[in-house]
Amino acid sequence: MRMGVDYYPEHWDRSMWEDDARLMRDTGISLIRVAEFAWSRLEPTEGQYDFAWLDDAISIFANHGIQVVIGTPSCTPPNWLVEKHPDVLPIDALLHPKHSGVRGHRCYNSPSMRQYTAKIVERMAAHYADHPAVIGWQTDNEFGLHECHCDHCNVRFREWLKDKYGSVEAINEAWGTVVWSGEYSSWSQITTPLGGTKHQNPSFVLDYTRFETDSVVEFQQLQIDILRKLCPNHFVTHNIWSYPMPLDYYKLCENLDFASLDYYPSTDPEKADSNGYSGALTLDLTRGVKRRNFWIMETISGPPGCWFPMWRTPHPGFIRAFGWQSIARGADTLVHFRWRSAPTGAEQFWHGLIDHSNVPGRRFEEYRQLCGEVEKLAPLLDGTEVQGEVAILHSHEQYSAFRIQPQVEGMDYFDNLKSIHRAFTKLGIMTDVLDEAADLSGYKLIIAPSLFLLDPELVSRLEEYVRNGATLILTPRTGVKNRNNVCWIQPLPGPLSEAAGVTVAEYDPIGKDTHTLRWKDGKTYSCSQWCDILEPQGADALAWYEDDFYAGQPAVTGHAVGQGNVYYVGTVPEEAFYLDFFRDIAEQLDLVRFSGLPEGVQHAVRTKGTSRYLFLLNLTRKQQTVPLDRVCQSLLDGQSIGPSLNMAPYAVEIVELSR
Ligand code: GLA
């Protein structure tokens, strides 16, 4: 477990490197990430590689015991490359190129882009393979999908479709192109989805999104292959940008050693009670990408801003608390973005730990404290992991399908997943957030929000977990379509109807209207977005609607299957419903739970063998009291704490739980 910073030697006069390195060492930093945008310095003109400046910088840092992660610079092809081979630029749906001088201006399928990337990565890998201070690589920077419609992408897209479908007839069939006379009679008629209209065939657009993910994965794989071959002793990772994301991170990270996340929690005081919850989800998702601990490759160090007005500066305690939150949920290394704010360029006001003044201030001192604490606790925490008893399923593909066809105003796949996760976090129940394709054996409770696209294979896996004792919770818009993004011709929830023991007689997309739901004990809750009017086919009704022509009709059902249960929640209820419902289920299933957390305070547990470390984080600007129900010794400062724990704004406590 260690601390690092993102450092750009090329942004600073050489005379500053030595002082920076010394201050880093004195602060407890043992790692820098460098070079991910430095192509124009590493290869100033074609074929003229210049690594001398980076060697000099690395050796200064290495002399202070600081190790190095090198980023491959493929996110920023230099001007000479763009000038010579304009086909490196991505082309948008209206056929305009994305220009250089920003970043991310690279078509993943451009042969020149691939060729020049391979060359520079090979040179860098060969050069640094045996450097004693270099420990690993980051590919590119924050890959995303940018919808390239260039000729190369069109050719590759047709090849991709040939591989998948074999014939034009099979595509017509799979996508249902008969609608609006969209049938293809030759391959040459198939292009990427040009024109940027929302009226395109959803099956076509979803396949194009998959093709784009595969293009990124291939572009990255080219780099991974070179790095594996030339640097067998180094790790390879990538810094994923946050969520939600159409790019499939599970595929992107498949051949990496671990995932890294760039984590920028909001500093907005109005969001102070809530932003820790979306952060918790992002961290749980990142841990789920490889089902193992991860790195934070960038995180907040000061007020962000630049092409948008600046955010508030991190409140005292914020940088430290969110650093610990990342560790609590599975980060093993924290790399802060960035050491010092840039005096030039597009990100001048995305602040680093040190301001332009070059005088380390309040934020720096807080970061220094965090470094000291991490160093102190590393021997205990190294090798510890996070494991939940509850799995929440996530899918980039479901997210894309909903993005292609929003179902009703106010309904957002990811926001709905967020509310479910937030309820568990508030209840003090740890969850793993996993790819819907993941092996879920061992989980007592599985929440599968809106499995809009559903295939028989996923259905039979879920049914089997349930038969073997798992509880499964389904929500609206489940089983609507097959993987071709084509509707199932059968009652909802489609292929899961039998397991759910219920069908949907009719639905009402109520959007932002609110309705009321009555639980069997008489308690009422509001609901919005969507109302599935349910017809039990073996399931028991557990809650009913109170409004409209479907007043009295079932809204929630439960169905015993084998040794398990399937619940179908036919609407999107307010949080209070989730809290009560999940609390009840947690009691029935005897789930481990930290109860009594006040709003905005989070817990997490990291374990190794029989050792268990409890983290308590007050991620709010308020003083909070937490029922610890015992007296413990703080691992941070050795003080006795509890049984009732007073937590100042952004306070953190870490204790070892007795065995
Ligand atoms: C991203 C990028 C960084 C930097 C920060 C701040 O996370 O990876 O290079 O641009 O945002 O804007």
Ligand code: ZN
């Ligand atoms: Zn392209």
